[in-house]
Amino acid sequence: MLLTEIASISDWTELENKIRNKTGLEVSVFDTNGMRITDNKIWNNKLCPKIKSIDAGQTHICAVAHNNIAAMAAKSGKNIVEECDAGIIKAVTPIFKENVFIGTVGGCGKMLDDGEIEVEYICRTIQCDEQEIEDLSKSVEIMTEAAAAEAVKYMADEVEKILK
Numbered sequence: 779m780l781l782t783e784i785a786s787i788s789d790w791t792e793l794e795n796k797i798r799n800k801t802g803l804e805v806s807v808f809d810t811n812g813m814r815i816t817d818n819k820i821w822n823n824k825l826c827p828k829i830k831s832i833d834a835g836q837t838h839i840c841a842v843a844h845n846n847i848a849a850m851a852a853k854s855g856k857n858i859v860e861e862c863d864a865g866i867i868k869a870v871t872p873i874f875k876e877n878v879f880i881g882t883v884g885g886c887g888k889m890l891d892d893g894e895i896e897v898e899y900i901c902r903t904i905q906c907d908e909q910e911i912e913d914l915s916k917s918v919e920i921m922t923e924a925a926a927a928e929a930v931k932y933m934a935d936e937v938e939k940i941l942k
Contacts, residue, residue, distance in 0.1 A: 781807060781815055781873065781881045785940050791818045793883070793936055798822070801929035802919060803869065803885030810852075810881055812845050822887040824917040825895070829864060832904040839903055843868050848882045857930040859923070863903075865889060865896040867921060869930040873937055883933045888921040 781790060794805040794816060804822045806814045821827050829835035843862030851858045851872040859869045869885040889895060895915040901908050921929070 779875055779878055779880050781809055784875060784880070787816055789940060791816045793940060794818050795820075797883070797885065797929075797933050797936055800932055801885060802888065802921075803867070803929060804887035805883065805885045805933070807873075808844065808848065808882045808884060810879060812841065812848060815881070823914075823919065825864075825911070825914040826866065826887050828906070828911070828914055829900060829904060832906075835900070835904040839864050839900070843886075844870075844884055848872075848884065851882055852879045857927075857934055859926045859930055861890065861893055862886070863896060864900050865893050866918065867893075867926055869926055869933065871930055871934040871937055873941070875941060883937055885929060885933060888919045888926075890926065891920050891922050 790807045794807060797805045802822060807816060809815055829839055839862055847858050847860050847868050847870045851870045855872060857871045862868050866886055867888045867890055871883050872879060873881045895918060897908055897911045900911050
């Protein structure tokens with residue numbers, strides 16, 4: 779079963795926007811292969827587009843984090859909030875229909891209040907200037923663990939509305 783058999787791309791895009799507007803996270807809907815199903819991209823900070831603009835950043839930071847955290851969510855059937863290797867929140871809710879895993883909704887782009895941006899790691903991975911990453915990191919908003927848990931619960935609640 780595919781996500782587009784449950785709802786249209788337009789409906790999934792609307793879901794992304796609704797969650798983004800409520801939580802402030804950069805939200806995407808992903809299929810079981812970890813591929814975004816919409817082209818709805820609105821950045822919530824200046825650091826993430828820099829990381830994703832370089833193949834090594836997309837491959838070794840963003841994709842790895844999403845795939846690992848999405849796999850945890852799929853296996854457990856639970857919402858997961860973790861950090862990527864760059865120190866950015868990655869919140870994922872699994873999507874199941876008739877007990878079959880069909881995808882995830884993921885939100886990212888903020889930093890937990892007890893976290894830090896891993897500037898050295900980012901620079902080693904994407905071969906960039908540390909000062910540039912320090913400067914871009916200032917655009918990353920802080921989120922408490924409680925707010926992150928609330929955000930991922932909201933994601934799950936909104937997914938349930940689509941699945942009904």
